[in-house]
Amino acid sequence: MKLSSKNVKRWLEDETGSVFIPVHTKAQKLVGEMRKELEGLRDSCKMLLDNSGKEIDKKNEKTFKRARALNKLARLFLERTQHIKIPEVVSYDSFQELIQDMQKVLLVIEVDTRNWFPRISPFFILDRRRFLTVFERNKETAKELSNFLTKEYTKTKTLEETLQLADKLLTLEQQAAAFQGQKGKAEGEKRLIEGEIAQMQQEVTALRNKAGLSQLTQINAAIDALCMELKHDLQHLQKPFVKLQSLALHGGGSGLMLDESAKLNQYLDNPYEAFAAETVGYPTLKAILAKLESSLPDKLNLKAEKERKARQAIDGILRQNSLAGLHQRCAEASARKRTLSASIEVIAIQADLSKLQEHVETLERKGKVTESEATVAERAYDETMEKICNTKSGIEKNISSFMGKKIQVE
Numbered sequence: 001m002k003l004s005s006k007n008v009k010r011w012l013e014d015e016t017g018s019v020f021i022p023v024h025t026k027a028q029k030l031v032g033e034m035r036k037e038l039e040g041l042r043d044s045c046k047m048l049l050d051n052s053g054k055e056i057d058k059k060n061e062k063t064f065k066r067a068r069a070l071n072k073l074a075r076l077f078l079e080r081t082q083h084i085k086i087p088e089v090v091s092y093d094s095f096q097e098l099i100q101d102m103q104k105v106l107l108v109i110e111v112d113t114r115n116w117f118p119r120i121s122p123f124f125i126l127d128r129r130r131f132l133t134v135f136e137r138n139k140e141t142a143k144e145l146s147n148f149l150t151k152e153y154t155k156t157k158t159l160e161e162t163l164q165l166a167d168k169l170l171t172l173e174q175q176a177a178a179f180q181g182q183k184g185k186a187e188g189e190k191r192l193i194e195g196e197i198a199q200m201q202q203e204v205t206a207l208r209n210k211a212g213l214s215q216l217t218q219i220n221a222a223i224d225a226l227c228m229e230l231k232h233d234l235q236h237l238q239k240p241f242v243k244l245q246s247l248a249l250h251g252g253g254s255g256l257m258l259d260e261s262a263k264l265n266q267y268l269d270n271p272y273e274a275f276a277a278e279t280v281g282y283p284t285l286k287a288i289l290a291k292l293e294s295s296l297p298d299k300l301n302l303k304a305e306k307e308r309k310a311r312q313a314i315d316g317i318l319r320q321n322s323l324a325g326l327h328q329r330c331a332e333a334s335a336r337k338r339t340l341s342a343s344i345e346v347i348a349i350q351a352d353l354s355k356l357q358e359h360v361e362t363l364e365r366k367g368k369v370t371e372s373e374a375t376v377a378e379r380a381y382d383e384t385m386e387k388i389c390n391t392k393s394g395i396e397k398n399i400s401s402f403m404g405k406k407i408q409v410e
Contacts, residue, residue, distance in 0.1 A: 001407045005173055008395060008409055009166035015403065016159055023156045028090045030145050034098065035086045037134075037141045042081050044134040048074035051127050066120045070127075073116055080105045091164070092149075092157045099149060102142040109135065162398040169391045169409070172384055179381035186374035193367040200360045207353050212345040219337045226330050227272045233323060234271055236309040237292075241268055243300045244292050255291045264288055275323075276330040282323065289314045 003011055013020070048070060055067035084101045087094035113135070117128055207213065245264055248256045256264065263284045266274035278284055292300075293314050296307055316322035340346055392409040399407055 001405065002410055003407055004410050005166075005169050005392070008169070008407075009163060012159070012163060012166065012399070016156075020156050020159055023152055024090070024160075026148065027095055027153055030141075030148055031086065031090050031095065031098065034102065034141050034145060037138045038081060038084060038086065038102075040134045041138050042078060044131040045074050045078035045081060048124075048127055048131055049078065051124065055124075063123050066123050069116060070120050070124055073112060076112070077109055080108065092153060092160050095145070095153060096149060099142060099145050102138070103146070106135070106139055106142060110139075158398050158402045162395055162402070165391050165395050165398070169388065169395065172388045172391060176381055176384040176388060179377050179384060183374050183377035183381060186370045186377060190367055190370040190374060193363050193370065197360055197363045197367070200356055200363070204353060204356050204360070207349050207356070210345075210349055212340060212343055213349045213353075216337065216340045216346055219333060219340060223272065223330075223333050223337065226326070226333060229326060230271055230275055230323075230330070233326065234267075234313070236306070236313045237289075238268075239306055240292055240296070240300060240302060240310045243302070244288075244295060247295065247299060255294070256288065260284060260288055260291070272330065275327060276334040278327065278331075280327075280331075282327050285323075286318055289318055293318075 052067045052071035052074060055063050056071060060067075084098070084105060087098060113132065117132075120128070208217065241264060244256070245261075245268060248261050248264070263274060267285070267288070275282065275285065293311070296302065296310065300307075302310065395409050396407055399405055
């Protein structure tokens with residue numbers, strides 16, 4: 001038999017109403033009786049508390065100690081009974097919990113009455129009898145509840161659990177629908193964001209393809225190539241430059257002037273900018289190289305092979321002007337870049353590009369947030385669907401064991 005999740009509870013109630021309803025009704029009735037008896041027990045505790053308190057106030061030497069003991073005992077009894085909670089909604093579990101709580105409290109009170117009531121004698125005889133009468137009725141009612149639980153209520157425990165599972169199933173299905181909706185909403189927002197980012201990227205590409213910025217991009221690419229070429233030509237001077245810089249910093253007699261020392265630092269940090277900024281013939285670089293050459297034999301302590309390569313590079317630059325063509329190209333490229341960068345058209349394009357890129361970055365962050373939300377919702381949906389599957393399986397197994405019928409919950 002196939003049953004929908006919405007109909008399984010009604011079908012179960014129709015099939016088992018003749019068994020479950022009488023048992024559940026009796027359980028509710030017994031809980032009502034227990035509530036009444038417990039209220040009576042609390043009233044008896046208050047009666048002991050009030051009467052012993054009055055006797056304490058009289059300060060009679062004969063009764064004072066016993067009255068104080070009874071007052072303390074009654075207060076303790078009352079506190080214990082107040083911890084017992086009568087369930088508003090009766091179920092097998094709440095019924096069982098009530099019985100356990102009652103039995104614990106009644107057992108402790110019984111031990112205390114056996115130990116203390118004889119010591120209070122012969123005073124408060126009537127009060128103690130009234131209390132014990134009510135106390136015995138509570139014990140009998142608790143015993144009746146316990147017998148009912150083990151002999152009758154336990155037969156419908158599985159049925160009651162199954163009805164609760166049916167309610168749980170509907171709740172889980174509502175949660176799954178909500179998670180699926182959240183996932184769909186997040187994914188929809190993500191698609192909109194991705195579409196907006198794609199549109200922004202097209203605008204960025206269009207701006208970058210404009211004449212002025214396109215030329216600036218080409219110049220930057222040419223400068224990158226020139227940087228690599230200059231780095232290659234100066235590669236054997238890198239280590240000597242570092243040693244010469246150290247010599248200048250520690251006062252080792254490098255012979256460098258202040259402007260030359262500053263230029264040397266620039267050549268180490270950004271060789272292209274240092275080289276392109278030189279005047280025709282790059283005199284500062286040559287002055288540095290001349291002093292480097294004079295320091296090679298006894299001050300820099302280079303290995304033989306490194307010194308040989310350094311001398312070869314210095315000779316090419318100082319005496320053969322090997323960097324003349326490269327310097328002219330670097331100077332022209334830098335001048336062209338400055339001219340293009342300062343043009344009104346390029347400045348306006350770069351401002352627009354900056355705004356677009358900021359917008360794209362904002363959208364990308366927002367897209368990550370929506371993607372995370374979709375992932376969380378999907379995970380919660382999958383977990384809830386697993387719970388739904390387990391709950392359906394539990395319902396089917398319970399019905400099979402309790403009623404001997406095979407059903408499939410859809």
